[in-house]
Amino acid sequence: MSQKHExxxxxxxxxxxQAAERIARQDAADAELRARExxxxxxxxxxxxxQQKRGRSSHKDARSIFKRHxxxxxxxxxxxxxxxxxxxxxxxxxxxxxxxxxxxxxxxxRSYVRAAYEVAQHAKANPATPLGFLKFGVSHNPLAETxxxxxxxxxxxxxxxxxxxxxxxxxxxxLKGRPGSVLRLHMLTGAQRxxxxxxxxxxxxxxxxxxxxxxxxxxxxxxxxxxxxxxxxAEIALAECTxxxxxxxxxxxxxxxxxxxxxxxxxxxxxxxxxxxxxxxxLRSGVETLLSSARIPKDVRGRLxxxxxxxxxxxxxxxxxYIDQKRExxxxxxxxxxxxxxxSK
Numbered sequence: 001m002s003q004k005h006e007x008x009x010x011x012x013x014x015x016x017x018q019a020a021e022r023i024a025r026q027d028a029a030d031a032e033l034r035a036r037e038x039x040x041x042x043x044x045x046x047x048x049x050x051q052q053k054r055g056r057s058s059h060k061d062a063r064s065i066f067k068r069h070x071x072x073x074x075x076x077x078x079x080x081x082x083x084x085x086x087x088x089x090x091x092x093x094x095x096x097x098x099x100x101x102x103x104x105x106x107x108x109x110r111s112y113v114r115a116a117y118e119v120a121q122h123a124k125a126n127p128a129t130p131l132g133f134l135k136f137g138v139s140h141n142p143l144a145e146t147x148x149x150x151x152x153x154x155x156x157x158x159x160x161x162x163x164x165x166x167x168x169x170x171x172x173x174x175l176k177g178r179p180g181s182v183l184r185l186h187m188l189t190g191a192q193r194x195x196x197x198x199x200x201x202x203x204x205x206x207x208x209x210x211x212x213x214x215x216x217x218x219x220x221x222x223x224x225x226x227x228x229x230x231x232x233x234a235e236i237a238l239a240e241c242t243x244x245x246x247x248x249x250x251x252x253x254x255x256x257x258x259x260x261x262x263x264x265x266x267x268x269x270x271x272x273x274x275x276x277x278x279x280x281x282x283l284r285s286g287v288e289t290l291l292s293s294a295r296i297p298k299d300v301r302g303r304l305x306x307x308x309x310x311x312x313x314x315x316x317x318x319x320x321x322y323i324d325q326k327r328e329x330x331x332x333x334x335x336x337x338x339x340x341x342x343x344s345k
Contacts, residue, residue: 037135038083038135038136038137039078039080039081040070040077040081040085041070041071041079042082043082043116043117043120043133043136043138044062044066044071044078044112044116045066046116046130046132046133046136047062047112047115047116047119048062048063048066050119050129050130054222055213055215055222056215056223057195057196057215058112061108062112065105065108065109066109066112066113069093069096069097070109070113073093073096074089077089081136081137082136082137083136083137083138083139085142087142087143087145087146089142090110090113090143090146091146094106094109094110094146103149103151103152106152107148107149107152110143111148113143114143114144114146117138117141117142117143118141120133120134120136120138121138121139121140121141123138158282159282159288160278160282160283160285160286160289162290162336163341164286165283165286165337166337166338166339166341167275167341168187168267168271168274168278168283168286168337169187169337169338170341171271171272171274172187172267172270173338178241178258179266179269180240181237181238181240181241182237182241182249182258182266183263183266183267183270184233184237184240185234185237185238185241186263186283187287187337188230188231188233188234188237188330188333189210189228189230189234189330190228190287190326190329190330190333191284191286191287191305192212192226192228192284192306193305193306194260194263194264194281195260196214196215196226197212197249197263198249198257198258198259198260198262198263199212199213199247200212200243200247200248200249200257201246201247201248202243202244202245202247202248202254203246204248205243205248208229209227209228209229209230210227210230210238210248211225211228212228212306213225214226214306224306227321227323227326228304228326229323229327229330231331231334233334234330263280264279264280264281267283268280284305287333288305290336290337291304291332291333294332294336296328296329297325300322300326300328300329301329303322303326304322304326304329304330
């Protein structure tokens, strides 16, 4: 082999070595940056911001759970690069909550964290996901193989009975002021999810229909439109709310909406001791139970209260809004709860 060839070979090897060293230095710099900037805490914050931007109401609950059950009790884990946190570390967090009797919160922590990692993991393939998620370098989801505690995800098993629904209506039917009008409208539109109901915007009052926006569903999906017809009594209640400005249900000329807890407190105050251990969330399941007993079809009940819409055909191909069926269901609800108490024995 010639001396010239040997020199060329040596030079080529040196160039390759230098290139490899540059790559190694860049990898080290990237790892250092990721360790400093792309931590679990930053990923969870980015996920919540993304959900808020998409109009998903769950971002508030997620922020609270991340703060109280990850960032505060596990600050060292929260400061780790997000792509280095292990399944076992998250299971420890879930186990802690289980030991505290907080099984439902454990499941919610699992669900929210899993969703955050899912967004980051698929950012490269999903053009709707902000590019910032790519920088976390997430290639797998550490929550993918964790197990949900099914026993802690049971639905509300304490819906109001028909007689209790009539007692509630009797308590609010003549209630004066904004509390009365808001509570009547809430009941007469099917006891919609309170957090969605209170955010009704004046522009979403369209003739004899109001549009609510369902922010529940899969990560990254926009809120789903839920049109709710207004029966005559509901139209009267809405008019009494004097919708103006941006938000229809407001105590500040439409600038802000009333808080969900405010509506719940109004309902509890109206009921007092008439219904033992009453909670406003029981109204929703009470309506569902009443309509079921009235033989309103399950799909109509689901459409009215915006739940149970999971079938591919339902979500993607069925554009029918079920307004007539929803109106019939609400008329049935009104007819049954307005029966005088003395006649319902």
